[in-house]
Amino acid sequence: MTRVVSVTKKGQATIPKDLREKFGVGDRVLVVETDEGILFKPLPRPEDDFGSLKGVFKGKTAREILEEARTQDRMREKKMLEGAKR
Secondary structure, three states: OOOOOOEOOOOOEOOOHHHHHHHOOOOOEEEEEEOOEEEEEEOOOHHHOOHHHHHHHOOOOHHHHHHHHHHHHHHHHHHHHHHHHO
């Protein structure tokens, strides 16, 4: 499928809606220079891109993982401070 789109003076172009939906294009894309020209690739959403660690996080959101790590850090700091007071 080939389309012609306008490019503004600022270099902005609109990706047609049906192509954005088909390829999952969100707010940002990766722009890759190729021998044939420019390739736009949709960036994966963080919740879709756990990769090999997906099983480790067991469906937790990034916010939940971060909060757990912060809680563990606070507990470690508290133990260190209690040990230093003795």
